[in-house]
Amino acid sequence: MDRTILGVRGMGPTKWNLKPDGITPSILCPVVSQASVSVIDRPLATPSGLTTALRSKPSSRPHISHKILTLISRETTSGRFIPEMDGLRFVAISMVILFHLNGYLTAKSPLHYVAPPDTDWLARLALVGFHGVELFFVISGFMLGLPFASHYIGGGPKVSLERYYLRRLTRLEPPYFVTLLALFALAIWIQGKNTINLFPHLAASCFYLHNLIYGSSSPVIGVAWSLEIEVQFYLLVPVLTLLFAIRRVRLRRFVISLLTVSALSLQTVFLPSHNRLSLSILAYIQFFFIGFLLADVYVNDWKEAPRLRLYWDVAAAAGWPLLFIVLRSDTLTHWILPYLVFLLYYATFRGLLFNRFFTNSWVTAVGGMCYSIYLIHYEVISALGRVTKKITLGGSYWVHLLIQLVLVGPVIVLICGLYFIVLERPCMRRDWPKRLRNRAAEFILTKRLFLRSSRVGRERNAENFTRQTRYADPVTEDKCTYSSMP
Secondary structure: OOEEEEEOOOOOOEEEEEEOOEEEEOOOOOOOOHHHEEEEOOOOOOHHHHHHHHHOOHHHOOHHHHHHHHHHOOOOOOOOOOHHHHHHHHHHHHHHHHHHHHHHHHHHOOOOOOOOHHHOHHHHHHHHHHHHHHHHHHHHHHHHHHHHHHHHOOOOOOOOHHHHHHHHHHHHHHHHHHHHHHHHHHHHHOOOOOHHHHHHHHHHHHOOOHHHHHOOOOOOOOOHHHHHHHHHHHHHHHHHHHHHHOOOHHHHHHHHHHHHHHHHHHHHHHHHHOHHHHOOHHHOHHHHHHHHHHHHHHHHOOOOOOOOEOHHHHHHHHHHHHHHHHOOOHHHHHHHHHHHHHHHHHHHHHEHHHHHHHOOHHHHHHHHOHHHHHHHHHHHHHHHHHHHOOOOOOOOHHHHHHHHHHHHHHHHHHHHHHHHHHHHHHHOOOOHHHHHHHHHHHHHHHHHHHHHHHHHHHHHHHHHHHHHOEEEOOOOOOEEEOOOOO
């Protein structure tokens, strides 16, 4: 049996495969001492298994925790799992949830407060949660750019565009379309919306064109405005990632930085007067470029194994509070946010303590469910908020919002977690269409065999019944048979 060694301290996750003929390093890196490695004898195919091996001893958790983590952790078919990204997804989706919960309460809560909600400190913090989607855009730029960066910079395998697009289709579309159709039905049956008026919005959302056609978010699935931008990015990735083909490191990064600054400058001139363009990738492309820049550093400088240093925790500790200060100003947000996010993500990979938090198994598990949470979290807030919005312990708005977050937050994770397990997680398997076809074929074959055996059984029972009802006529002594029919 192969064994795996994971280098942890001071150098990030570094893997060797221990085979009978010796040690084969997966990543060339400095030798670490025996005290700084963990040896595990189980496969690390799932994020929960990898993160658990890196961050804690396997025996330190109750058995039920392992089962839950295995159940709610994402499946990776590419073999590349980066727990820091799921940890950052956790922060991004938390910001979005807080933003929508605050919006619901300020519009629907019947309570009166000692001060207007928009002057409350927690409400002001919640309002900037809208920018959580921009954190997602940087993550998308990093994750989708990474295979191309590995090919052009690190000499990795060439990315198959057919598999790339097929993966986007089979991974993301089933949960999206199920949610879209379910929300369309609920809007008609529960909210009483007109089917004829709503159907064009449904059709536009099916093809991710609602932003471009209507210049606004969809009344069927409001959160899909950012997903439409993501789809535009998916289509452009093979072209945009040609930036990684530039051989000289400084020139490549200069070009990416120049494109980022150019996008920011052009947006100040053209976007304010165009609603449709402001809801397109043209308004957010700088965040995807920042993700490319981080992927460049990850492959070229860190060799996919960043070293952990305590002084980067200092940068992270100062940067995250600064983020919420910057987001209070539209001007600072526009010009500084992309670079500040790059710094925060960089520090997440390099910091010792912050890296430990962002790679925690529970944090990465919730972050890995962010797509399911993003799709239906507002519906959970709306349904549960009808009951909880009257519950409070004081006259301050921040107390009320905090109580609602404590009451509604765990329910969101629970319901969306079930949604993830049932619908999204199976679609993470690359071969799920093939498995579905095989199961359908097995079901049809089993059904046919059952029907055939039932028919044969009925024929045999009828034959046995006929034999049992034979008798001899007392006069002619001829053998006769009673009919089984009346």
